[in-house]
Amino acid sequence: MTGTEASARTIRTAVVGFGLSGSVFHAPLIAADPRYSLSMIATSNAGREAAAAAQYQDVKTVPDGEAVLEHANDVDLVVLGTPPATHYPLAKAALEAGLDVVVDKPFAVTSVQGQELITLARQLGRVLTVFQNRRWDGDFLTLRKLLAADALGNVTRFESRFKRWSPAIAKAWKARSTAADGGGTLFDLGSHLIDQALQLFGPAAVVHAELKARRSDERADDDVFLVLRHESGVISHLTMNMLCAQQAPRFRVLGSVGGFTKNGVDPQEPYIAAGGSPVDAEYGQEAPEWAGLLGRDGHLDALPTERGAYPEFYRLLAEKILDGGAASDLPLPVDPTDAVESLKIIEQARELASAQRH
Secondary structure, eight states, X not given: OOHHHHHHOOEEEEEEOOSHIIIIIIHHHHHTOTTEEEEEEEOOOHHHHHHHHHHSTTSEEESSHHXXXXXXXXXXXXXXXXXXGGHHXXXXXXXHTTOEEEEESSSOSSHHHHHHHHHHHHHHTOOEEEEOGGGGOHHHHHHHHHHHTTTTXXXXXXXXXXXXXXXXXXXXXXXXXXXXXXXXXXXXXHHHHHHHHHHHHOOEEEEEEEEEOOSTTOSSOSEEEEEEEETTSOEEEEEEESBOSSOXXXXXXXXXXXXEEEOSOOSHHHHHHTTOOTTSTTTTOOOGGGOEEEEETXXXXXXXXXXXXXXHHHHHHHHHHHTTGGGOOSOOSSOHHHHHHHHHHHHHHHHHHHHHHO
């Protein structure tokens, strides 16, 4: 494909699922990028269907992923923002229908399923990637920049947390889901924390795992603490909790010449949820008062946060698809093998926590 042909083509895209994932992350990012055409939204919820039709008036709405595949000739890319247990069968069916696929995290319920999808995509010559959007959180980008500049020296300890106050489980599928279904915060928030830790500090093994269900209707886990030992020597402490009345720092990183502490959560999700657009000038900008602290106690400097950049995922994906798809040498925005490694960490954590209980 020539450069002119690539620039003239738009990637016809179907978003399956219009809950938080589809309505706040995928559809707005896709609609804001001129290289994509948001062609179809699948949801079986009448209220969400009405919201999708009102917001994207030229987009066809269908009830589910199967209905999308019935129109496979009208679609190039399928984005799965559905419950985790559906990821493997829907992604497999979409690949076999000749479509490229984005799967929201967690990639699958098991690492074996994830690897099977990777093998299938390779055999069929299709693009397959995983929406690990928090690689483009502003605070994470700030930390990556610090580490690239060796601003902390030899890093020894990494603390990363996602904590929320959610005493009630708002989504019916989450209330029904066990760990075998991909339910629980280890699959949900943990997929982000583990991916970030592995991206920053490389391969690791789980050396301690605590998995608890604190809420009365939780069937999997909502209070999790993991300790990872990276081959690089760094120790990661990863904490995720859905019943947290008081917040702790989002990041605390300790090194041989200094540390970095960051409070608050990236503003991109709430900004879009409140009606903002990824193309707004203020999108991704964090308020100055949330700047992280760099240095040592008594010698601390406020470090402004890098601008968050979730649209970068779809920019990189468009370049890959329009350059020839799976045959292109351009990198994927997220290599799905990274997601398989995260699933292996989750599996290790469950095995270790189970052994510790007994």
